[in-house]
Structure formats: C-alpha cells, structure tokens
Amino acid sequence: MAPSGPRPALPALLVLLAALLPGPGEAQTSVFPQGVILPRGGSVLVNCSSSCDQRSFVGLETPLTKREVLPGGNNWKMFELSNVQEDSQPICFSNCNDSQSTAKTFLTVYWTPERVELAPLPAWQPVGENLTLRCQVEGGAPRANLTVVLLRGEEELSRQPVVGEPAEVTVTVLAGRDDHGASFSCRTELDLRSQGLELFENTSAPHQLQTFVLPATPPQLLSPRVLEVDTQGTVVCSLDGLFPVSEAQVHLALGDQKLNHTITYGIDSLSAKASVKGTAEEEGTQRLLCAVILGNQSQETRGTVTVYSKNGQGTDRGFLGV
Structure with missing residues (x-):
C-alpha cells in the first residue's frame, strides 16, 4: 500500500542540509569551558579552537588580563x-580563509559580602510593642544565590533575597517577656551547591x-x-506588675533630700522603705516624691x-496614703 502523505523532494532536503552544515572554509569556533564560576580575583584557563580544515588564526577577545599558555596547535x-574581578564574557574567534566565527564563554564571579551588620537594638524594648530588626549587607555575588536570614538565637525569623547595594533587609516582631x-x-547565605561548590555563610555580631x-x-x-521636729517616720513606696523587677530602681526624696531606702522584691513587685526625720530647717510643708x-x-x-515643732500650732498627726 502506498503511503498516504507526500514524500519531501530529495533535492529540497539536500539543500536544507547544505544550509545547516558548514561547507569548505566555513569552519566553527569552539570554546572550553563554555561557562565557569570562580572566586573573585581568581584565574581560569580558556581553550579556543577552530574546525577549519587548514591552518587558521585563533584568538581571544577580552578586557581581562590574559596570557597564552602551552605551545598551542594549528587550530587551537x-x-x-587572571585576577578576574567581575562577571565577564570573553570571546574566542578564528579566521578560516575569508570568514570569521566566534564562540563566547561566560565567567561568573562569586564572593561573600564584605559587611553583614545588624543595626543596634533599642536599649530597652517595651513588651507588647513592635520591634523592627534591620540587617545591612554590602557586597556579595552572585545576588541570585544570596539570601539574608534574620535570627533570634538559632530561630529563623525571616529569610529574604538581597536587593540593592547596599541592601537593607528588615523584619518586624512583637517583643515579649521571653x-x-x-x-x-x-x-x-551564598548557596553555590548547585554549582558544585558549597554554602558560604557570614554572620553579624x-x-x-x-x-x-x-x-x-x-x-x-x-x-x-x-512629722514633729527631731522625730522619725517611715515612708513606703510600692508598685506591682513590674518585669524584670530586679532591674527596677526607686528614687525617694523629701524636698531636695534624697532618702536612703531598702528595697524588698517580690515576683513582679517591689516595696521601698525609708526613714525620714524632721528637722528645724525643714519645718513647714515638704514635697515627697516616689519614682x-x-x-x-x-x-x-x-x-x-x-514638719512642725511643739512650739507651733497643732496639726493632724495621721498618715497619708496616696
């Protein structure tokens, strides 16, 4: 049975193949490696070759520092x-008869950030209020493989890409007692494991x-x-609901005189006690402060x-609770 579809004409197929395949003198240039990742400042060997069927001129075009190594051959x-500082695309070329062909290799430079720094935190942060953490990053490449992780201890709070130069990555958390x-x-984290290298980490202070x-x-x-002159009384200042109570301070003063006091701490409370003595110099109404x-x-x-003396007028000698 004859095929149902028409056969392509053989001459047309030969013409197509002739257009795709290089003919005499239409040599191709090859480069090895076609792509490489290397540390900043590193060196790499690049081989340029030609498929020309006769001796051809082979060269490498690049702004990088280069030198020819090994004797080389007719067509390679x-x-x-050396000292490759940034991504580059050197071009191998070859001249065969009256035609030239080229091949490009891709050099990708990697390096870890020069600066990874967490911005200073507040001296004190109220519980229940938002705290914004800011990490500043300078340098590092390739950026597509670079990530910033914000941490509480070893707990990961946020993971974000590095964008901009310098880059600032932020995360907001609710501050708690813990x-x-x-x-x-x-x-x-500069993750180059997919390139056959490793995971490079830099951590801030x-x-x-x-x-x-x-x-x-x-x-x-x-x-x-x-308070009668030359007699003593007791002042007590107390407050509940403090955290951390051991860090709390108390200021007690009568007029301009700071009172020496002792503090008793509870789980989340404190009580400061001080003795006061009336003096003739302080006779009259004195301000009392507890902070x-x-x-x-x-x-x-x-x-x-x-503060009164017996020679003065009588007064109510009770206690004041505020």
Whole structure:
C-alpha cells in the first residue's frame, strides 16, 4: 500500500542540509569551558579552537588580563585569564580563509559580602510593642544565590533575597517577656551547591535585647501626714506588675533630700522603705516624691509631709496614703 502523505523532494532536503552544515572554509569556533564560576580575583584557563580544515588564526577577545599558555596547535590556543574581578564574557574567534566565527564563554564571579551588620537594638524594648530588626549587607555575588536570614538565637525569623547595594533587609516582631536577654543577629547565605561548590555563610555580631513591663498605674505611697521636729517616720513606696523587677530602681526624696531606702522584691513587685526625720530647717510643708524607673520609663507619685515643732500650732498627726 502506498503511503498516504507526500514524500519531501530529495533535492529540497539536500539543500536544507547544505544550509545547516558548514561547507569548505566555513569552519566553527569552539570554546572550553563554555561557562565557569570562580572566586573573585581568581584565574581560569580558556581553550579556543577552530574546525577549519587548514591552518587558521585563533584568538581571544577580552578586557581581562590574559596570557597564552602551552605551545598551542594549528587550530587551537589556550589562554590564562587572571585576577578576574567581575562577571565577564570573553570571546574566542578564528579566521578560516575569508570568514570569521566566534564562540563566547561566560565567567561568573562569586564572593561573600564584605559587611553583614545588624543595626543596634533599642536599649530597652517595651513588651507588647513592635520591634523592627534591620540587617545591612554590602557586597556579595552572585545576588541570585544570596539570601539574608534574620535570627533570634538559632530561630529563623525571616529569610529574604538581597536587593540593592547596599541592601537593607528588615523584619518586624512583637517583643515579649521571653525576648528579654535574647540574642538577635543576621546571617548571609551564598548557596553555590548547585554549582558544585558549597554554602558560604557570614554572620553579624549578635545584639542582646532587654524587654520590660512598667504598668501605667503610679506607685502607692504611704507616709506620715505630719512629722514633729527631731522625730522619725517611715515612708513606703510600692508598685506591682513590674518585669524584670530586679532591674527596677526607686528614687525617694523629701524636698531636695534624697532618702536612703531598702528595697524588698517580690515576683513582679517591689516595696521601698525609708526613714525620714524632721528637722528645724525643714519645718513647714515638704514635697515627697516616689519614682519607680524601669527601662527608659518611669512612674511617680507625689505627696507632702508637714514638719512642725511643739512650739507651733497643732496639726493632724495621721498618715497619708496616696
């Protein structure tokens, strides 16, 4: 049975093959390797060759520093390219009779970032508020293989590509009590394992975070309402809901005089106690101040104490609770 479709004409097929295949004098130029990845400042050997059926002129066109190595042959030459600092596309060429052909090789340069730095953290960070981590990266290539990882300890918070020069990568986290004393850092990963190389990592210096809770309520202040000259009274200042309570400080003052006090700590509370003595120089109404300082914030309560002498008018000798 005859085939159903028409056969291509043999002369037309031969013409097509003749157009695709090089004829006499239409030699091709080859290059080896056709592509290579190398460290910045490195060197590479490039072989240029021609399929010309007679002696041809073979060369390499590149702005890079090059030198011819080995004696070479009629139709090939080998070149060493040195101190390669950036991606490049050297071109091998050959002249065969009156025609020239070329072949290009692709050099990809890799290097790890020169700077990987986590921006300074706040001295104190309130619990429950957003904290933005900023990692700054300079250098590094190829960028398509470069990633920045933001870390809390060894926990990965974010993984992002490196874009721009210099690049800044950010992530926002909600600060918690567990973050007090935590170490934050950022790490770059240049992953060249698909190129037969390795994973290159650069890590920033870590920064430690301090978080805190200072309640919106003012301290409770207990003190004598009045104080007779040459007698002593007790002032107590207390506040609950502090974290970390061991870092909290207390300032107690009567007028311009700072009061020496002792602090008793609870799980999340403190109580500061001080003795006050009335003096003739302080006779009259004196301002009393209690301030609790934690992190970069403070809460305070103010009151008054009236210092009197027996020679003065009588007063209410009760206690003042504020």
